[in-house]
Amino acid sequence: MQNKEAIFKAVYTQAKEKVYRLCLGFTGNRADADDLLQEIFVKVWNNLENFRHESNIQTWIYRIATNTALLYVTRRDRQKQRVNEFEQNASVLHIDDNQQEQEQQINRLYEAINVLKKIDRIIISLLLDDCSYSEIADITGLSATNVGVKISRIKKVLFKKMNDGSIN
Amino acid sequence: MDQSIKSLQELWHHKKVHLPDADMLITKLNQAESRSRHERLILWFSLPLTIVLLMILLPVFGSAYFLFALLFAAFGMLMILWQMHKTKFSKIENDAQFNNSEFIQHHISKLNRKMLITSRYMWIYAFLLLAGINIGYLEAIENLDIEVRFLIHLTISGLLIFFFYKAIQKRKRKNSAELVPLIDLLKSMKNED
Structure with a gap:
């Protein structure tokens, strides 16, 4: 148990920020990102004994994180269908006039990512976190060529949304 | 990598986040793990508890009918418990063994399996329980008239099916x-x- 805790602590310290950024990009709001982060690390904890050290720990964590995120957002979308749309949109990251310019740009980026298709959100989040095409392919199950094609398409959509302010 | 990305x-990495520290999280995770262990124990404890209860209520060793009744009911319950265990506690599975595409497919299958509990396994359980109870009653009411016995079997079966x-x-x-x-x-x- 002590060993498990020590390994978990190391993994958490190393990965928490990367995983949280992925959560923010994927959910588009802090409340969901916090819940999702917790859900992901519960799974990391439960699966820690299954981790085979010959594979890359980063890929291992990203697989857990992205799979959990897919399921989390699917459940949330399902609830969204039931609950008033207006209430749900209220929780999306808002740009406060008093925030610094850079903070506003970051929020705009998260909002732009949040309107992409779910798999595309994962791809761009992984790319922004410096993952290679082959790592992204390994995590998503797409071919590296397909990842490349998707990335060029995602970039166009992302920049268009960030520049013309057509988010939401 | 092009300049735009x-x-x-740079923006992406610039985001500063404040997250809970590892020790606090580990305490919560240990508590959750212990709760999950208890839930599984309770789920599986319900089977021997029912069997013991039925053994007290029915003289199973003195009658082949009662023994069969108990076996049928226990088998049906075991089947349902196994299905519930598979769906309720499958979060312990290694999610990292799947890439996203495989994971989606895996999860669709898991949800379909959950639906099967209702559409198939519950009816199999109902049939086994029905058979068990009727076998048990064969002996319990053997001294009554045939018409009364028939009526009792019919009533119990009807109520259970309903x-x-x-x-x-x-x-x-x-x-x-x-x-x-x-x-x-x-x-x-x-x-x-």
Whole structure:
């Protein structure tokens, strides 16, 4: 148990920020990102004994994180269908006039990512976190060529949304 | 890597986050793990508890009928408990063994399996329980007139079928509202590629 805790602590310290950024990009709001982060690390904890050290720990964590995120957002979308749309949109990251310019740009980026298709959100989040095409392919199950094609398409959509302010 | 993505990467990495420390999280995780262990124990403890209860109520070793009744009911319960265990505690599975595409497919199968508990296993359980109870009653009411015995068997069977029918219909409505849309969303996500 002590060993498990020590390994978990190391993994958490190393990965928490990367995983949280992925959560923010994927959910588009802090409340969901916090819940999702917790859900992901519960799974990391439960699966820690299954981790085979010959594979890359980063890929291992990203697989857990992205799979959990897919399921989390699917459940949330399902609830969204039931609950008033207006209430749900209220929780999306808002740009406060008093925030610094850079903070506003970051929020705009998260909002732009949040309107992409779910798999595309994962791809761009992984790319922004410096993952290679082959790592992204390994995590998503797409071919590296397909990842490349998707990335060029995602970039166009992302920049268009960030520049013309057509988010939401 | 082109310049435009580099500028987005700088933005992405610039985000400062404040997250709970590892020790606090580990304490919570240990508590959750212990709760989950207890839930599983309670789920599986219900089977021997029912068997012991039935053994007290029915003289199973003195009668082949009662013994069969108990075996049928226990087998049916075991089947349901196993299905529940598979769906309720499957979070312990290694999610990292699947890439996203495989995971979506795996999860669709898991939800479909959950629906099968209602549409198939509950009816099998109902049949086994029905058979068990009727076998048990064969001996319990053997001294009564044939017409009365027939009526008792018919009444018990009718009530049990009605009870299961109602319970299964209720569960089916819940599945239609919760699981079916979730499966549809996952399927549409799979088709996004």
